[in-house]
Amino acid sequence: MNGPALVLVDQHDGALSSPTRELLTIAREVAPGQAPAAVWLGDAGELAMSELGAFGVGTVYVPEFGGTSPFVAAAAAEALAAVVEVAAPSVLFFSSTFENKEIAAVLAVRLGTGVLADGTGVRVDAAGTVIIEKTVFAGTWTSWCAVTGGTALIGLKAHATEPQEVAAATRPVVETVAVSFTPSASAVRVVERTERHAGGGRPELPEARIVVVGGRGTEGDFSLVEELADVLGAAVGATRVATDEGWIDHSAQIGQTGVTIAPKLYIGAGVSGAIHHRSGMQAAETIVAVNTDSDAPIFELADLGIVGDLNDVLPQASAELRRLRGE
Numbered sequence: 001m002n003g004p005a006l007v008l009v010d011q012h013d014g015a016l017s018s019p020t021r022e023l024l025t026i027a028r029e030v031a032p033g034q035a036p037a038a039v040w041l042g043d044a045g046e047l048a049m050s051e052l053g054a055f056g057v058g059t060v061y062v063p064e065f066g067g068t069s070p071f072v073a074a075a076a077a078e079a080l081a082a083v084v085e086v087a088a089p090s091v092l093f094f095s096s097t098f099e100n101k102e103i104a105a106v107l108a109v110r111l112g113t114g115v116l117a118d119g120t121g122v123r124v125d126a127a128g129t130v131i132i133e134k135t136v137f138a139g140t141w142t143s144w145c146a147v148t149g150g151t152a153l154i155g156l157k158a159h160a161t162e163p164q165e166v167a168a169a170t171r172p173v174v175e176t177v178a179v180s181f182t183p184s185a186s187a188v189r190v191v192e193r194t195e196r197h198a199g200g201g202r203p204e205l206p207e208a209r210i211v212v213v214g215g216r217g218t219e220g221d222f223s224l225v226e227e228l229a230d231v232l233g234a235a236v237g238a239t240r241v242a243t244d245e246g247w248i249d250h251s252a253q254i255g256q257t258g259v260t261i262a263p264k265l266y267i268g269a270g271v272s273g274a275i276h277h278r279s280g281m282q283a284a285e286t287i288v289a290v291n292t293d294s295d296a297p298i299f300e301l302a303d304l305g306i307v308g309d310l311n312d313v314l315p316q317a318s319a320e321l322r323r324l325r326g327e
C-alpha cells in the first residue's frame with residue numbers, strides 16, 4: 001500500500017470509542033510495517049495520546065478549527081481534506097455512524113474519490129487494495145467492494161475485528177494542520193451539544209456486543225427484554241412495530257429504516273424476522289430467536305431457535321444466567 005492507513009477517531013469523554021480501537025487494529029493489519037496515523041477532530045487530551053500509543057499510532061493529526069465547529073459535517077470534511085493532503089494516506093477508516101457517513105460523503109466529493117460504508121470485514125488483495133465485505137439488498141447478498149482510485153474512504157461497523165494493542169506502545173507525534181474553511185463551513189454556529197447516552201447504563205446499540213430485541217410479541221411490555229439485556233450487559237433493540245407503537249424510543253429500531261447492527265450475539269424475542277428487520281441484524285455473529293410460531297422466518301437464520309412463549313423463556317434465561325454467576 002502507498003501511504004499509511006489513517007483512522008478518524010471517535011471518542012467518548014476524551015477516551016477512544018470501542019470501534020475506533022478496532023479500526024486502529026485493522027489499520028495496522030492492512031499496512032504492515034507502517035505505523036497507522038490518526039486524525040482527531042477537537043482537542044486531544046493526554047488520555048487520548050496514551051490510548052493511541054497503545055495501538056501503535058505514529059502521528060496524530062489535529063486540524064485547527066479556530067471558531068469553526070468540528071461538529072458541522074462540512075467543516076469536518078474540509079478539515080479531513082486538509083489532513084489527507086498532508087498525510088497522503090492510502091485509506092481513511094471511519095466508524096459507520098450516521099455523522100461519519102455524512103462527513104465521508106462530503107469528503108469524497110471534495111477529494112474526488114470513493115466512499116464505502118457499513119463494511120463488516122476487511123481484507124487486502126495481492127495488489128494491496130483494501131476490500132471490504134458488506135451486505136446489500138436488505139441483507140440478501142454479501143458483496144466485496146473496493147475503491148479503485150484515490151484515497152479510499154472506508155466505513156466499518158462495530159465488531160469488524162477484536163481490538164488488539166501493540167506489544168510496545170508508541171509515543172504519537174502530534175501534528176496540527178492549518179485549515180482554511182469556506183464561508184459555508186463556518187456559517188453554522190453550534191450553540192450547545194449534548195451526547196445522548198443509552199438508558200439504564202446500557203451500551204450504545206450500534207456498538208453493543210450483545211443486543212436483546214423485542215418485537216410485537218412483547219405486546220408492549222419490554223421489562224423481560226430489558227431484564228435479560230441487563231443480566232447480559234447488552235443493549236436493547238426493537239422492531240419497527242414496537243417503536244411505531246410507542247413501546248420504546250425510535251432510536252432502538254433495528255432494520256432497513258433504523259440502525260444496522262453486527263453484534264456478537266443477537267437475541268430476538270417475539271420478532272418474526274421480516275425482511276426489513278433482517279437487513280439490520282443478519283450480520284450478527286450468532287442469532288438466537290424466541291418465537292411461539294415454529295414457521296416464523298427468523299428461524300431460517302437463527303443459530304439457536306426456541307419455539308416458545310417469551311414470557312416463559314426470557315425469565316428462565318435470566319434466572320439461569322444469574323444462577324451460573326452465583327448471584
Ligand SMILES: Cc1cc2nc3c(=O)[nH]c(=O)nc-3n(C[C@H](O)[C@H](O)[C@H](O)COP(=O)(O)OP(=O)(O)OC[C@H]3O[C@@H](n4cnc5c(N)ncnc54)[C@H](O)[C@@H]3O)c2cc1C
Nearest residue numbers: 215216217239240255256257258270272276277291292310
Ligand atoms: C419500507 C419499510 C421499512 C421498514 N423498516 C423496518 C425496520 O427498519 N425495522 C423493522 O423491524 N421493521 C421494519 N419494517 C416493518 C417490517 O416489515 C415488519 O412489519 C416488522 O419488522 C415486524 O415486526 P415484528 O417482528 O415485531 O412483528 P410481527 O411481524 O407481527 O411478528 C411478531 C412475532 O412475534 C411472535 N410472537 C407473538 N407472541 C409471542 C410470544 N408471547 N412469545 C414469543 N413470540 C411471540 C409471533 O409469532 C410473530 O412471529 C419496515 C416496513 C416497511 C414497509
